[in-house]
Amino acid sequence: MEEHKKRYLQEFLCRTKVSLEDCIKKIRDQEVRLRSCYAETNGFSSDEFVRIILVDAAFIIELLLKHNFRTPRKENDRIFNKPVMFLDLMTDMQLLENQLPFFILEELFYLQEATPSSDYRLSTFVTDLVVRKRQPTVSEK
Numbered sequence: 001m002e003e004h005k006k007r008y009l010q011e012f013l014c015r016t017k018v019s020l021e022d023c024i025k026k027i028r029d030q031e032v033r034l035r036s037c038y039a040e041t042n043g044f045s046s047d048e049f050v051r052i053i054l055v056d057a058a059f060i061i062e063l064l065l066k067h068n069f070r071t072p073r074k075e076n077d078r079i080f081n082k083p084v085m086f087l088d089l090m091t092d093m094q095l096l097e098n099q100l101p102f103f104i105l106e107e108l109f110y111l112q113e114a115t116p117s118s119d120y121r122l123s124t125f126v127t128d129l130v131v132r133k134r135q136p137t138v139s140e141k
Contacts, residue, residue: 004059004078005056005058006055008059008062008063009054009055009062011062013058015065016111016112018108018112023108024050024054026108027050027057028046030103030104031049033103034053053104057104057105058108060100060105061105
């Protein structure tokens with residue numbers, strides 16, 4: 001899964017035109033608040049903690065964007081090309097221990113320069129994907 005997360009981070013950075021440095025700065029600015037959302041973070045250095053949050057947050061945002069904009073899937077995208085993996089991931093994302101604070105997802109999401117429509121809201125994407133657990137159809141691949 002780490003391979004997928006890193007690839008999604010790169011795709012997020014390329015598509016949104018947000019620099020890695022801007023993302024890191026945004027997370028560092030919120031590090032104290034982020035750490036307060038977790039019971040155990042003392043085992044991670046600042047760099048490790050920021051990296052974990054960045055990779056996981058970018059993965060979730062990119063997953064939401066890919067799902068909601070129904071963009072053509074890359075052949076090596078095993079998440080969207082295998083519906084079972086997609087559904088397993090949706091279940092995994094709902095586990096309390098796997099959740100990220102929503103505020104950091106929003107802050108990274110809204111770093112993007114442009115939004116394609118007025119409905120381009122992270123909360124709408126989350127509702128569509130997680131609450132409804134909507135599976136991508138064959139025609140969307």
